[in-house]
Amino acid sequence: TNSPIIDTKISGDSIDKFKIFSLHSDGRIFISRPNYSVTPVSKERIGNITVYTHSKSDSALFAFSTENSADLIIVKSNGQIVQKMSSLHIDAISCASFYRDEVITGGKDSILVKWSVNDKQELNDTQSLMAPAANVSCVCASDNFGIVVSCSTDGLLYASLISDFSFMMAIELKIDSNYSGFVPIKVLVTDLTGRIFVLCSGSNS
Numbered sequence: 001t002n003s004p005i006i007d008t009k010i011s012g013d014s015i016d017k018f019k020i021f022s023l024h025s026d027g028r029i030f031i032s033r034p035n036y037s038v039t040p041v042s043k044e045r046i047g048n049i050t051v052y053t054h055s056k057s058d059s060a061l062f063a064f065s066t067e068n069s070a071d072l073i074i075v076k077s078n079g080q081i082v083q084k085m086s087s088l089h090i091d092a093i094s095c096a097s098f099y100r101d102e103v104i105t106g107g108k109d110s111i112l113v114k115w116s117v118n119d120k121q122e123l124n125d126t127q128s129l130m131a132p133a134a135n136v137s138c139v140c141a142s143d144n145f146g147i148v149v150s151c152s153t154d155g156l157l158y159a160s161l162i163s164d165f166s167f168m169m170a171i172e173l174k175i176d177s178n179y180s181g182f183v184p185i186k187v188l189v190t191d192l193t194g195r196i197f198v199l200c201s202g203s204n205s
Contacts, residue, residue, distance in 0.1 A: 003028065009054040009061055023062045025049055029075055041079045053096045053103070056143065063103045063115075065093040072096070072105060072115055074123060082121060088113045088128040097148070099141035099162055104148050106136025112150060112165065129165040131158040138198075142189040149196055151184035157198065175200055 003024040012018040020032040027046030032038050041061070052064035061075045070089040074082050086093070091109035098104075103115040114127040134154035141148045141162060149159045155175040159168040175182050179200065186199035 006049060007052050007054050007062060011058070021054075021061050023049075023052060023054070023064070023075075027064070027066075027073070029061060029079075042075055042081060044081065046073060051093050051096050051105075053098055055098045055101075057098075057101055059101050060098070060117075063096055063098060065096065065105070068092045070107070072103065072123065072125075074103065074115075074117065076117075076121075080121065082117055082123040084115075084123040084125065086113055086125045088125045094136055095139045095150075097139045097141040099148070100143055102141075102162075104139055104141045104162070106139040106150050108135045110134060110136060110152065112136065112139065112148065112160075114162070114165070127165060129160060131156075131160070131170075137184050138187045140187045140189050142191075142194065144191050145189065145194050147189065147194075149187050149189055151187050151198055153183045155184065157184075157187070157196070159196075173198065 003026040005022045006025050007023040009021040018034050022030050029041040030038050047066040049064045050067045054062050063074045070086040089107045091107050093105045094108050095106040105113050112129045113125045115125050117123055134152040136150050137153045139150040146162050148162050151157050155173040157171040157173055182200040182202045184198050185201045188197045
């Protein structure tokens with residue numbers, strides 16, 4: 001494949017079972033093994049992927065969205081693709097994070113949306129929350145603590161419970177007053193202590 005790798009997922013508990021799944025920028029997915037063999041999982045060229053995340057569970061590989069789209073696409077571990085246009089986002093998806101077998105997306109519409117796959121292997125957006133006033137630039141769902149933390153381009157950090165999106169806290173990061181032109185691009189919640197880290201970037205960095 002000539003399209004670059006944008007994300008990877010590693011599975012296997014021993015060398016002989018070791019597999020690396022690679023997601024390419026056009027939507028294709030390949031498996032690489034220790035014997036140097038490379039086989040396709042999904043050959044479909046979906047488009048220019050701008051938002052993506054990988055799963056920690058064995059049921060799914062990646063979730064992603066293409067440029068300026070409110071569609072979410074999930075690739076299952078068996079190579080099956082499930083896709084749906086959101087009925088809750090009113091603008092494009094801008095970030096995503098897996099929470100166990102569910103996906104939380106943030107949008108340019110300032111909305112967080114929870115997605116799940118039902119027993120019929122159909123993808124549904126089941127819940128939404130309008131949290132910040134600006135575009136959601138990054139989101140992180142914590143499996144250990146059951147919370148979702150998002151940041152918006154205006155520097156607001158918003159945390160809520162994943163179960164029902166009930167409010168926990170909101171913090172003005174005041175990024176622009178100290179680092180003009182910088183916006184949050186990545187938020188992380190540590191597994192053991194629940195500490196929250198925010199990575200910011202400027203337009204020239």
